[in-house]
Amino acid sequence: MCLGIPMRVVKVxxxxxxxxxxxxxxxxxxxxxxxxxxxxxxxxxxxxxxERVKPDEAEETLRWLTMIGE
Amino acid sequence: xxxxxxxxxxxxxxxxxxxxxxxxxxxxxxxxxxxxLGDSAVLDSIQGRFAFTTDSFVVEPLFFPGGxxxxxxxxxxxxxxxxxxxxxxxxxxxxxxxxxxxxSILEQVVDSMHxxxxxxxxxxxxxxxxxxxxxxxxxxxxxxSGVGEIPASVEPPxxxxxxxxxxxxxxxxxxxxxxxxxxxxxGLRFSTNIxxxxxxxxxxxxxxxxxxxxxxxxxxxxxxxxxxxxNEIASLSQVNIEIEESAIPINExxxxxxxxxxxxxLHVANEGKMLVIVPESESxxxxxxxxxxxxxxxxxxxxxxxxxxxxxxYLRTRLGTxxxxxxxxxxxxxRIC
Amino acid sequence: MADDDWRMKYVDxxxxxxxxxxxxxxxxxxxxxxxxxxxVCGTHTMAIARHGIRxxxxxxxxxxxxxxCPVCVTPQWQIDSFIELGKLHDTxxxxxxxxxxxxxxxxxxxxxxxxxxxxxxxYSPLDALEIARVNPTKRVVFFAVGFETTVPAVxxxxxxxxxxxxxxxxxxxxxKLIPPAMMAxxxxxxxxxxxxxxxxxxxxxxxxxxxxxxVRLSGIPCVVAGFEPLDILQSILMLVRQVxxxxxxxxxxxxxxxxxxxxxxxxxxxxxxxxxxxxxxRGLGIIPRxxxxxxxxxxxxxxxxxxxxxxxxxxxxxxxxxxGSILKGVKSPLECRLFGKxxxxxxxxxxxxxxxxxxxxxxxxxxx
Numbered sequence: 222m223c224l225g226i227p228m229r230v231v232k233v234x235x236x237x238x239x240x241x242x243x244x245x246x247x248x249x250x251x252x253x254x255x256x257x258x259x260x261x262x263x264x265x266x267x268x269x270x271x272e273r274v275k276p277d278e279a280e281e282t283l284r285w286l287t288m289i290g291e
Numbered sequence: 292x293x294x295x296x297x298x299x300x301x302x303x304x305x306x307x308x309x310x311x312x313x314x315x316x317x318x319x320x321x322x323x324x325x326x327x328l329g330d331s332a333v334l335d336s337i338q339g340r341f342a343f344t345t346d347s348f349v350v351e352p353l354f355f356p357g358g359x360x361x362x363x364x365x366x367x368x369x370x371x372x373x374x375x376x377x378x379x380x381x382x383x384x385x386x387x388x389x390x391x392x393x394x395s396i397l398e399q400v401v402d403s404m405h406x407x408x409x410x411x412x413x414x415x416x417x418x419x420x421x422x423x424x425x426x427x428x429x430x431x432x433x434x435x436s437g438v439g440e441i442p443a444s445v446e447p448p449x450x451x452x453x454x455x456x457x458x459x460x461x462x463x464x465x466x467x468x469x470x471x472x473x474x475x476x477x478g479l480r481f482s483t484n485i486x487x488x489x490x491x492x493x494x495x496x497x498x499x500x501x502x503x504x505x506x507x508x509x510x511x512x513x514x515x516x517x518x519x520x521x522n523e524i525a526s527l528s529q530v531n532i533e534i535e536e537s538a539i540p541i542n543e544x545x546x547x548x549x550x551x552x553x554x555x556x557l558h559v560a561n562e563g564k565m566l567v568i569v570p571e572s573e574s575x576x577x578x579x580x581x582x583x584x585x586x587x588x589x590x591x592x593x594x595x596x597x598x599x600x601x602x603x604x605y606l607r608t609r610l611g612t613x614x615x616x617x618x619x620x621x622x623x624x625x626r627i628c
Numbered sequence: 629m630a631d632d633d634w635r636m637k638y639v640d641x642x643x644x645x646x647x648x649x650x651x652x653x654x655x656x657x658x659x660x661x662x663x664x665x666x667x668v669c670g671t672h673t674m675a676i677a678r679h680g681i682r683x684x685x686x687x688x689x690x691x692x693x694x695x696x697c698p699v700c701v702t703p704q705w706q707i708d709s710f711i712e713l714g715k716l717h718d719t720x721x722x723x724x725x726x727x728x729x730x731x732x733x734x735x736x737x738x739x740x741x742x743x744x745x746x747x748x749x750x751y752s753p754l755d756a757l758e759i760a761r762v763n764p765t766k767r768v769v770f771f772a773v774g775f776e777t778t779v780p781a782v783x784x785x786x787x788x789x790x791x792x793x794x795x796x797x798x799x800x801x802x803x804k805l806i807p808p809a810m811m812a813x814x815x816x817x818x819x820x821x822x823x824x825x826x827x828x829x830x831x832x833x834x835x836x837x838x839x840x841x842x843v844r845l846s847g848i849p850c851v852v853a854g855f856e857p858l859d860i861l862q863s864i865l866m867l868v869r870q871v872x873x874x875x876x877x878x879x880x881x882x883x884x885x886x887x888x889x890x891x892x893x894x895x896x897x898x899x900x901x902x903x904x905x906x907x908x909x910r911g912l913g914i915i916p917r918x919x920x921x922x923x924x925x926x927x928x929x930x931x932x933x934x935x936x937x938x939x940x941x942x943x944x945x946x947x948x949x950x951x952g953s954i955l956k957g958v959k960s961p962l963e964c965r966l967f968g969k970x971x972x973x974x975x976x977x978x979x980x981x982x983x984x985x986x987x988x989x990x991x992x993x994x995x996x
Contacts (some may be wrong), residue, residue: 223628223671224626226547226551229637245483245485245544248480253897267751269781269784272832275885283641283642286858552751613683627774
């Protein structure tokens, strides 16, 4: 029960934010994410941002994945 | 004085009915057969075999990006005829209207119907209107029946004519109509640039028939999406259909909206796409003809037909793995799980 | 228009088929002997089925679907309660779409809607609150189902309703907690599982540390996994490596989203509104301290006040339902005497059949 997709923050307005991906945009609650800025990515579940996506960790994971085969 | 609201009297068959027919329908659907206002439309003799189909249209909301219930109704029936390789000759349109519906909404819908029918070159020659008390219908239901002529040189395509070795072609992106409508649904509250693909496909099919006469099956994958259409065909022809996930084009907005709501794009309705299943020998010419047509520019071969297991549809995923593609069980619904 | 170059960020990079095959090859090379890994998240169940993950794995590595679908483990009597609420005068029922077809004892929301119940599907609990706001003369009851990923949103809706003085919004609380269920499975002597694939988004809220006690008490390795094919495959490889080295620890594959401590403000919000209690899991019985209920301060939002009969979390298991054993990986669907007879996808009894990708539903479909 974890259906959530990463979406990019377009604008933050207090405890809500406009998020977007692929031309689909939605206003969601961001009460539980600190220091959110436009350009950040968050995981959206049931109208709420449950966590941010950390770009450096994503890079790290991808690097690990690419190295497995080598 | 022009009426602005549909009343019970408009469906009663008397003066108000006549006014409605004149004001709304005759002024737009003008053609000789209709104008005679007989109990039945009389058509000139149709040569050879003809196809006959009917469809009822209910959609909420009535107006959505890319179309409305009227356009949907005409395209739906035209496309059913096209799938049978039948050139649309005549359509009928029956309306059940909810008391209290505004004339301007009805006129907009009928305008749309006229525009599409005109584009296709098919007259709406017969019609009927009933009005039901407020609350008994959701604004408007439209039933469109249609008759079409199958060229003598063509063996009518049918869902039981598909054979192992055939290739499955699709004229374009999936999921646009269903997601365009869903995005408008009250309570979901997200905005997109998704537009319904609602379009009449007779001219696309006409282009295909010019290069091939042995088309085994054509189907417009409406409710239930690609999955429902392919499963029905596989079952009726008793074959296995295997499609490639990476070959199925999908617009980014549709993809994101589906992922957000937990919906499978292969279960979502399309209203302007055609599946064309042909022997491999015909596939290149057919694909070429489809791609040249404005409504088929994203056409591709999405799969092939095998002999077994009979009545099944497989999907080869982007990962290269094979899984069963089932018919959806019911309405597509947003999920959290 | 469809753009072949467009990538959905943070999703498509983790779907690379070449990398997937490479990881599968590594798993094949490193996994010796039969291994059984259990996932406990409905979204993982769906992702595994959707991408055909099982068919890319070697035959000796088996994936088992645990009780990870919160909708599927909702007991029949609770669905009955929600249906009963819908029969009250001037009441709107709001629910996630997942719940619409799940059968109660003799009906479902889908059937009740056909009989005139005002059932509205919502994407977010905040949308349910909005329905209450614009329908002040009606009672709006939201079916609060879901694990820790969903609870913060429900808690927010209740706090908001409280703040705005919205007096017609109520919640029927069916929330459950994943770690107690995992602990019950992990410490069950019958259990034959070599590792847990832990739910990525539940973990985003509760933190990966939540599984440390489970590992300590059971010796079963845990890997927190993301939802794309590469995430799932990498997690399986990490589990294989732990097993091969006889290690048992919590590892976090989904580090781009999950942290060890989780989302602290989100957790705070959950426990401001809810408190822990016992809960019944369809097919598994009562698991102590595995559910949430409204705290006394928020009791006025509890929809149970409108039910005519007191609802007790009694064990209402159907005799013969083997979901418990199937979920533990001890029995197969074919060993359940109700399978295919009294229990089918059209009339499912336990969660393994309720979930369209549950062990029993899948067996029923593929064996057809």
